[in-house]
Amino acid sequence: MPLTHWRMPATHAAHPMAALVEVDFENYLPEYILRKTDLASMSQGLELRAPFLDHHFVEAVVGLSPEERFTEPPKLLLERLIPELKPLDLFGRKKRGFNPPLRDWLARDLAGRFEGLGARLADATSRQVDAAAVDRFCASYLHASDQPGEQLLQLLILDESLAQLRALAV
Secondary structure, eight states, X not given: OOGGGSOOOGGGTTSHHHHHHHHIIIIIIIIXXXXXXXXXXXXXXXXXXXXXXXXXXXXXXXXXXXXXXXOSSTTHHHHHHOGGGGGGTTTTSOOOOOOOOHHHIIIIITGGGSTTHHHHHHHHTTTOSOHHHHHHHHHHHHHOTTSOOHHHHHHHHHHHHHHHHHHHHO
């Protein structure tokens, strides 16, 4: 059943948050979020289910008054609906992203890409990138266990992107 089957009750239309949620519900959710999620999960042979899209749940939430739906703190409605999750403090803390295992990737899977990285980046950027500085940065990362690897990963991505651009230009 398409998401557009559920409509915001007319009595809620005057509430600014309800109007924004309806726009997201009819556009951003089906055309972007769900589409990307479907593509990513299906490409890996996974069947993904979004529990908050269960039609019984959606109908119940859409039927609530704006005062009941848009609480302070924002997740108070969920805490009331799912009291079993309260001990996990899911509703009191901010959202957290997924942190990939960069240290392992950089130390094992991508370790071979460090050799000559500074020279490759310097050549590809007409010396706008300092080869010696890149090589020092790589060496300091490989010898320090407490440094974050995001910047090093960005350098490797830049190296790969520039290599692909060079290949297209040929």
